Amino acid sequence: MSMNSASKSAESPYIRRVAGLDAIEEAIERAAEMNRPILSGYGLGTFNPSTLAALSIVGYVTRNAARTGSEIIVPAGGDLGTSIVYPQAIETVRSAYDDEGKLEDYNPENVVFLSESQFAWATAQIGMIHERNVGALILTGGYGPEIVALSEEAKSVGSIVIVSGGLYSLCATACIADYVLIGEEQIAAGAYLSRDPLQIGSIRGQDWGRLIAIALILIGVIAKTVGFDFLTPLLGL
Amino acid sequence: MAWYKRREISMGLTSLVILIFLIDFNLDIPTLKAVTNNLTTWGTVIGAFAIGLGYINMYQHYGRKVQRKTPGWPYALWLVIATTVVTLVGAWQGRTGDLMTFFYDSFVGPLDATFYSIAIFYMASAAYRAFKFRSVESTILLTCAFIMLLKNAPIGEVIWPGFGTIGTWLMNYPVMGVSRGITLSTTLGSVALGLRVLLGKEYSYLAGTGERKE
Numbered sequence: 001m002s003m004n005s006a007s008k009s010a011e012s013p014y015i016r017r018v019a020g021l022d023a024i025e026e027a028i029e030r031a032a033e034m035n036r037p038i039l040s041g042y043g044l045g046t047f048n049p050s051t052l053a054a055l056s057i058v059g060y061v062t063r064n065a066a067r068t069g070s071e072i073i074v075p076a077g078g079d080l081g082t083s084i085v086y087p088q089a090i091e092t093v094r095s096a097y098d099d100e101g102k103l104e105d106y107n108p109e110n111v112v113f114l115s116e117s118q119f120a121w122a123t124a125q126i127g128m129i130h131e132r133n134v135g136a137l138i139l140t141g142g143y144g145p146e147i148v149a150l151s152e153e154a155k156s157v158g159s160i161v162i163v164s165g166g167l168y169s170l171c172a173t174a175c176i177a178d179y180v181l182i183g184e185e186q187i188a189a190g191a192y193l194s195r196d197p198l199q200i201g202s203i204r205g206q207d208w209g210r211l212i213a214i215a216l217i218l219i220g221v222i223a224k225t226v227g228f229d230f231l232t233p234l235l236g237l
Numbered sequence: 238m239a240w241y242k243r244r245e246i247s248m249g250l251t252s253l254v255i256l257i258f259l260i261d262f263n264l265d266i267p268t269l270k271a272v273t274n275n276l277t278t279w280g281t282v283i284g285a286f287a288i289g290l291g292y293i294n295m296y297q298h299y300g301r302k303v304q305r306k307t308p309g310w311p312y313a314l315w316l317v318i319a320t321t322v323v324t325l326v327g328a329w330q331g332r333t334g335d336l337m338t339f340f341y342d343s344f345v346g347p348l349d350a351t352f353y354s355i356a357i358f359y360m361a362s363a364a365y366r367a368f369k370f371r372s373v374e375s376t377i378l379l380t381c382a383f384i385m386l387l388k389n390a391p392i393g394e395v396i397w398p399g400f401g402t403i404g405t406w407l408m409n410y411p412v413m414g415v416s417r418g419i420t421l422s423t424t425l426g427s428v429a430l431g432l433r434v435l436l437g438k439e440y441s442y443l444a445g446t447g448e449r450k451e
Contacts, residue, residue: 046284049427052434056441076291084284086291092442112298113291117345119352131309145356152359167416172360175367183419184426190441191433198438202429209425 013197013204020162020179021192024057025064027136027160032068036135039073039128039154042089043141043164044118046081049187054141054164055085055092056190061138062096066105070135073128077114077121086113122146126153139163140186151176248437255435292320381407 031038040061042054058074065072074093076086090111097106114124126149128134137154139147140163147169151161161177164186174180181189184206191199220231240246254276261269299313326336368379387393388404433439 046280049423049430052430052442056439059441080284080288083287083291084280086287087283088442108294109298109301111294113294115295116288116291117349119349120345123352127309127312145353148356148359148363149352152363167419170419172363175363176359184422187423187426187430190430190439194439194441196438199433202433202438206422206425206429209428210422213421213425 013200015192015200015203018181018185018188018192020181020185021189023160023162023179024061024138024193027138027162028061028064028068028070030160031135032065032070034135036159037071037073037132038065038136038138039075039125039132039134040138041075041125041141041143042085043139043143044078044082045142046084047088048142050164051085051141053187053189055088056193057138057140057186058089059092059096060189060193062093063100066097066100066102069105071107072110073132073134074111075114075121075125075128076111077116078118080116083113083116118144119146122149125150129153129157129159133157134159136160137162140181140189142166143169145169148172148176244440248440252435252437255431259435292324295320 028038038061040058042051042058045051062072062074072093074089076082076089090108093111094103094106094108097103114121125146129137129150130153134154134157137150137159139150143150143164143166147163147166151163151173154161155176162179162181163173163177164181165173165177170180170182188203188206191203194200216231223229223231257269257276258273260266261273296317299316302313303310303317323337323340326334326340330337364382367375368382370376370379384400384403384407387396387400393400393404430439434442
């Protein structure tokens with residue numbers, strides 16, 4: 001919060017470039033040049049930080065796609081929890097077109113519900129990648145092992161692949177994708193892409209949290225080594 | 238724009254619900270517990286309706302494919318028929334009926350297992366492309382992958398017991414350290430995102446920017 005207040009007076013706090021997020025615009029433009037659609041997914045799971053960030057990215061991708069005249073496909077489903085996010089995804093895509101003044105280009109059928117079964121949902125997306133000859137695959141939010149199959153199939157049709165790397169699929173996605181969003185890179189996407197100094201200020205605020213965590217770890221290690229264990233009961237561990 | 242469609246209304250409702258759950262999580266207030274229980278039930282009901290909405294959308298999407306005879310339309314027809322049959326059987330027998338169990342055991346289960354096992358081939362082809370002596374990073378990746386492969390393969394430790402020791406060290410120290418680092422940073426990021434949403438500073442998840450370009 002103090003960072004937010006500080007950022008009000010500053011122009012725009014510096015944060016490092018995130019290659020994966022910067023590449024989204026390039027991927028959309030390339031898909032538009034090739035006249036191929038973009039597949040942008042928001043992953044599995046109910047409303048959680050990862051899904052919220054993914055919806056922000058879907059909104060950003062849709063606005064850029066609407067601007068460049070590209071078609072966007074947003075596959076929905078995957079599990080029962082995701083179904084509650086579906087109406088929100090429809091609204092995100094619809095109003096992104098509305099924001100760009102291109103509501104007439106919005107096709108509700110492109111925010112398609114595929115299945116509530118995880119692998120049926122993934123298989124349908126693989127079919128779409130080949131059938132529609134997808135030019136850019138942008139998958140954010142939570143994914144299971146299917147992200148490997150989706151990325152690899154998209155590469156086989158020559159798509160640019162930008163995906164968020166979950167902890168357990170990170171190694172595989174790093175091998176396949178052109179760009180991987182790791183950890184908080186995805187969570188910070190909404191703020192990063194907005195270029196809003198106030199929101200960027202909160203990302204800077206996280207650095208203070210990280211410094212405090214590092215300091216606590218160091219203090220804890222030293223204290224435990226010299227036999228003065230005060231942090232463990234203090235943190236309830 | 239109608240007043241109830243304004244972005245401020247959605248943002249206000251989001252902040253209110255976050256506050257209710259936040260207070261309920263930290264303080265033991267029975268009245269608030271009833272409210273959060275109700276809100277959770279609402280979520281379940283909305284989710285159930287959303288599945289209905291999803292299936293209508295799916296019928297429209299694939300029904301049109303069949304109507305227009307676009308490439309791959311027989312698969313779309315099969316999907317529409319299968320969904321209709323299973324929905325009707327489910328409505329008649331319930332989730333645990335004989336026919337529903339047969340559908341699950343004979344089709345859904347084996348297909349899920351097949352897809353899961355296919356993922357390993359995608360990983361193999363990805364590894365084939367990535368594991369090359371191109372740079373220092375890819376060489377480290379290749380070496381570690383080779384050690385981990387031999388640690389897990391039964392023949393690995395027969396060839397050299399060190400594969401097990403090094404593999405275990407890799408898992409317990411570098412991998413554990415990195416994964417905890419990512420978890421920590423993701424958690425801090427989630428807290429910051431929650432704060433931005435609570436304070437109404439981030440709204441891109443709601444519906445675009447809300448600033449219409451004419």
